[in-house]
Amino acid sequence: MNNKPIGWNGKTLMKMLEESEKYIKETKSYYGIDKLKLKEEDPFEYERAFASLRGALVSARETALHVAASPIVKEIGELCFALYTPEGDSIVVSTGILVHVHTMSEAVKFMVKEDYEQDPGINPGDIFLNNDPECGNVHTTDVQTLIPIFWKEELIGWAGGVTHQIDSGGITPGHDLVAAIQRFDDGVYYTCRKIGSNDKIWKDHMINARRSVRTPFYWELDEKCRLAGDLMIRDAVLEFIEREGIEYYKQFIREVIEEGRRIFQERVKERLIPGRYRAAAFFDIPMKEEAWQPRAKIDKVSNQPLEIIIKNDGKMSLSFDGASGPGANPMNCAKGAMEGGQWVLLTQVLIYGDKVNDGAYFAVETDYPLGTWCNPGDSSLSYQSPWGNLIPAYTGMMKCLSYGLFSRGYREEIVPGYGFTGDAIQGGGIYSAGPLKGERWSLSTFEISGQGLGASGVRDGLDWGYAMWNPEADLGDVETWELFQGGIPYLSRRVKPNTAGHGKYRGGANYEGVAMIANSKEVDFFGARDGYCFHGSGGMHGGYPHATGYRLYAKKTNIQEIIQNQKEYPLGDPDPSNGEFEKLLEGDIVRKKYCTIYPIILENNDIIYYALSGGPGYGDPLERKVESVKQDLNNGIYTNDLVYNIYGVVAEYDEEMGEWVIDKMGTDIRREEIRAERKDKSLTFDDYWEQERWKITEDMLSEPVKLMYSESLNLSPKWAKEFLEFWRLPEDFQLEVK
Amino acid sequence: MVKYDKKTLERMINGDLTWEELKPIISGTKDPDRFDKIIEILQEKVSWDEKIILPIHEHLYIVSKDDKRIVKCDCGYEYGDYKENWKKKCRINVRDTAEELEEFYPKYMASDPDWMELREYFCPGCFTLLDTEAVPPGYPTIFNFLPDIDAFYKEWLGRKAPDR
Numbered sequence: 001m002n003n004k005p006i007g008w009n010g011k012t013l014m015k016m017l018e019e020s021e022k023y024i025k026e027t028k029s030y031y032g033i034d035k036l037k038l039k040e041e042d043p044f045e046y047e048r049a050f051a052s053l054r055g056a057l058v059s060a061r062e063t064a065l066h067v068a069a070s071p072i073v074k075e076i077g078e079l080c081f082a083l084y085t086p087e088g089d090s091i092v093v094s095t096g097i098l099v100h101v102h103t104m105s106e107a108v109k110f111m112v113k114e115d116y117e118q119d120p121g122i123n124p125g126d127i128f129l130n131n132d133p134e135c136g137n138v139h140t141t142d143v144q145t146l147i148p149i150f151w152k153e154e155l156i157g158w159a160g161g162v163t164h165q166i167d168s169g170g171i172t173p174g175h176d177l178v179a180a181i182q183r184f185d186d187g188v189y190y191t192c193r194k195i196g197s198n199d200k201i202w203k204d205h206m207i208n209a210r211r212s213v214r215t216p217f218y219w220e221l222d223e224k225c226r227l228a229g230d231l232m233i234r235d236a237v238l239e240f241i242e243r244e245g246i247e248y249y250k251q252f253i254r255e256v257i258e259e260g261r262r263i264f265q266e267r268v269k270e271r272l273i274p275g276r277y278r279a280a281a282f283f284d285i286p287m288k289e290e291a292w293q294p295r296a297k298i299d300k301v302s303n304q305p306l307e308i309i310i311k312n313d314g315k316m317s318l319s320f321d322g323a324s325g326p327g328a329n330p331m332n333c334a335k336g337a338m339e340g341g342q343w344v345l346l347t348q349v350l351i352y353g354d355k356v357n358d359g360a361y362f363a364v365e366t367d368y369p370l371g372t373w374c375n376p377g378d379s380s381l382s383y384q385s386p387w388g389n390l391i392p393a394y395t396g397m398m399k400c401l402s403y404g405l406f407s408r409g410y411r412e413e414i415v416p417g418y419g420f421t422g423d424a425i426q427g428g429g430i431y432s433a434g435p436l437k438g439e440r441w442s443l444s445t446f447e448i449s450g451q452g453l454g455a456s457g458v459r460d461g462l463d464w465g466y467a468m469w470n471p472e473a474d475l476g477d478v479e480t481w482e483l484f485q486g487g488i489p490y491l492s493r494r495v496k497p498n499t500a501g502h503g504k505y506r507g508g509a510n511y512e513g514v515a516m517i518a519n520s521k522e523v524d525f526f527g528a529r530d531g532y533c534f535h536g537s538g539g540m541h542g543g544y545p546h547a548t549g550y551r552l553y554a555k556k557t558n559i560q561e562i563i564q565n566q567k568e569y570p571l572g573d574p575d576p577s578n579g580e581f582e583k584l585l586e587g588d589i590v591r592k593k594y595c596t597i598y599p600i601i602l603e604n605n606d607i608i609y610y611a612l613s614g615g616p617g618y619g620d621p622l623e624r625k626v627e628s629v630k631q632d633l634n635n636g637i638y639t640n641d642l643v644y645n646i647y648g649v650v651a652e653y654d655e656e657m658g659e660w661v662i663d664k665m666g667t668d669i670r671r672e673e674i675r676a677e678r679k680d681k682s683l684t685f686d687d688y689w690e691q692e693r694w695k696i697t698e699d700m701l702s703e704p705v706k707l708m709y710s711e712s713l714n715l716s717p718k719w720a721k722e723f724l725e726f727w728r729l730p731e732d733f734q735l736e737v738k
Numbered sequence: 739m740v741k742y743d744k745k746t747l748e749r750m751i752n753g754d755l756t757w758e759e760l761k762p763i764i765s766g767t768k769d770p771d772r773f774d775k776i777i778e779i780l781q782e783k784v785s786w787d788e789k790i791i792l793p794i795h796e797h798l799y800i801v802s803k804d805d806k807r808i809v810k811c812d813c814g815y816e817y818g819d820y821k822e823n824w825k826k827k828c829r830i831n832v833r834d835t836a837e838e839l840e841e842f843y844p845k846y847m848a849s850d851p852d853w854m855e856l857r858e859y860f861c862p863g864c865f866t867l868l869d870t871e872a873v874p875p876g877y878p879t880i881f882n883f884l885p886d887i888d889a890f891y892k893e894w895l896g897r898k899a900p901d902r
Contacts, residue, residue, distance in 0.1 A: 271768070273890050274886040274889045275883065275889075278882055278883075282854065282874065284853055403882060404883075409777075410768065412750065457796075498847060499847075531850075532849060534849045537872075538872040540869075541869065542796070547847035548846075548849060550847065576844055576847065577844065620867040620868075622866075623866075625753070645842060646841075675865045679865050682829035683832075685825075685827065685830060688832065691832070692832070696876045704853055
């Protein structure tokens with residue numbers, strides 16, 4: 001028990017947090033600061049001071065990752081460090097995965113509000129561990145280590161580090177589980193737990209942690225990696241204070257956060273337009289056939305409506321009012337996940353720069369309605385794979401901001417959306433032969449960090465090169481992945497045609513891969529991606545959504561015979577209606593229209609297929625330059641039949657030249673035909689309205705769609721009112737859900 | 739202060755800049771006079787005389803006409819009050835069968851029409867495709883953007899809107 005408060009000037013941490021919250025509420029500025037005194041008095045010193053702290057954090061990250069062994073941390077850098085005020089507001093962050101700009105902040109605030117100062121006590125050298133989404137995390141797979149920083153007897157801040165685990169001991173192997181439906185399936189939970197003192201992790205904790213996960217080696221070294229980074233940050237902060245003085249430090253950290261708040265509002269005023277922005281995104285959760293657990297056997301569309309208001313002072317408010325309910329699936333999102341998602345996008349689209357901190361957090365008001373997927377208010381639910389809702393939902397934010405960027409003239413900054421970070425294939429098994437016989441391998445590929453980006457307002461989206469949700473990463477070295485998932489070697493990887501969203505500027509394209517199970521036993525395999533629904537909120541200004549995913553695998557194959565006889569084997573699935581699997585393989589070939597599947601058991605010589613996501617398009621495809629379409633054909637981005645149907649381009653392959661040749665006159669005629677078809681086939685708004693309304697009133701909606709409407713109507717009076725008014729339905733209208 | 743000449747910006751919105759030319763524009767500090775220059779370029783491009791107040795789409799503009807603010811297509815078609823969703827004046831095609839979806843996407847690579855349909859909104863004047871909506875059947879038409887024009891001009895640009 002501590003009797004003497006550890007906050008500033010004899011205050012408790014709880015008192016400091018209360019004061020901080022009061023200042024923001026009453027003065028609208030951080031800690032009531034109206035002038036950036038230090039910056040105004042000596043801007044060079046101020047910037048130098050900031051750069052020294054920022055540099056220390058980047059350096060801590062770059063050094064600490066070498067302590068880790070997990071390829072997710074070491075190879076692609078899925079880690080991040082941050083420095084916080086005593087109350088838990090982020091001051092400065094390292095490079096890395098910026099989903100955590102604010103997540104660890106909530107963990108510190110949780111400890112302050114729970115009065116950890118009294119029990120279990122916060123002392124110099126203590127180490128705390130957190131991975132609980134209800135306390136400011138995204139999912140149990142992200143693990144945070146926080147240490148307090150003291151100057152003499154006062155707590156002057158916290159250093160925090162987070163890494164993404166390969167496995168956290170959930171119901172099945174993997175890092176983003178599909179089969180988790182309750183908290184008890186999510187893996188090991190550490191809810192802001194003290195796990196060490198005197199800068200040393202306690203032995204009993206490490207014994208427990210090692211026995212709680214499937215990959216103890218990676219877990220242990222990841223813990224040491226985070227602690228090493230935190231200790232480097234602590235050293236840098238203490239050096240800073242010795243150099244600048246404690247009073248400078250205390251004033252400085254307040255001003256930097258207030259400056260972060262002002263930067264955000266100024267950037268909004270520089271790039272956007274005040275007003276109301278709306279978008280709606282969706283994700284299919286097809287669990288009726290897949291789930292093992294009876295209460296999880298539900299097919300559902302998740303409704304993710306987003307409204308953003310940009311106010312006259314540059315403040316932003318964001319609301320998911322109308323969202324669907326949570327459920328017995330792993331895609332529920334706690335506040336930490338929602339705020340993490342918000343920062344992933346804002347730091348890339350609007351407030352990129354080195355002065356990203358919680359100042360920006362204070363400039364955004366959020367409404368995550370209680371009882372919905374984005375704030376279930378029920379800690380017994382699973383929060384293992386919030387991405388199923390988060391990733392598509394925040395495409396709406398991209399689209400909303402893009403409307404503002406367009407009107408302001410910054411068309412080059414537009415990104416109407418991005419591909420789902422998938423196909424997130426996962427699982428693992430045990431080597432049954434070879435030098436690692438008996439050892440476990442994990443399938444946790446981060447090839448998903450190379451997705452198709454949406455088109456901008458002036459050019460095509462980036463192909464296979466960017467994942468909005470893993471901006472720190474690239475898709476990695478395939479040989480490195482094979483080192484730790486050696487039981488599932490690749491057979492191929494190549495560009496998959498027709499993944500890119502159509503448009504005047506097309507979305508980014510992506511590729512596909514085939515792999516086989518070898519030298520293994522007890523292999524689990526599962527994956528997740530959009531399938532029944534197009535991902536997110538689709539294209540913009542006439543652009544189309546990119547293609548959906550689907551599931552394809554083959555069991556009991558004759559691949560060994562094929563290899564022995566050096567025959568042709570499938571290298572992909574370029575035309576799913578005329579599949580190479582069916583043509584070249586013997587075995588049980590399974591195709592599913594949806595892509596998210598529960599784990600299945602695979603045996604040696606079984607073959608899996610995966611396809612990564614494209615990005616949405618921008619503008620009317622008929623306005624795409626014919627030369628660009630020719631290039632798409634030559635590069636295998638699109639096939640000739642679709643180019644004819646949607647771009648109105650007539651082309652023929654010239655065998656001698658080895659390229660596609662455009663029929664210019666044929667193209668002109670075909671484009672006029674398409675315009676005429678649009679005129680003939682389209683309805684007036686009134687006729688369309690009647691037709692759509694009829695689907696609702698005459699019970700023509702499918703069960704997953706009815707469930708979606710039913711939840712939104714019951715959860716949000718505002719959303720219900722607009723829905724009923726739009727379709728002129730009675731106030732007591734309800735959809736009957738089986 | 740960063741500035742780009744009108745020709746460069748015109749080439750950019752036409753999609754004619756090379757990557758080497760475009761990259762510094764994306765990466766660099768933004769040019770504060772961009773809005774005015776783009777309006778100037780767009781005003782010269784359209785065939786009608788109404789003053790553009792705010793571009794809201796590749797083809798749609800909020801313009802001042804008879805003291806009213808209306809949405810107008812560059813083809814000349816007028817959608818009426820900008821506070822009403824312009825999509826309600828569009829011609830619309832709904833792809834809600836597998837056959838219609840597979841005209842644009844390979845088998846297995848489009849939504850299942852029981853779960854999601856694809857709506858195409860065309861300008862009734864020129865039949866340019868103005869928007870698509872990928873939504874479950876029965877979803878209300880989305881009103882994407884309602885700007886606060888006077889706050890923008892008065893409080894952010896420090897001047898009156900052109901029609902005030």
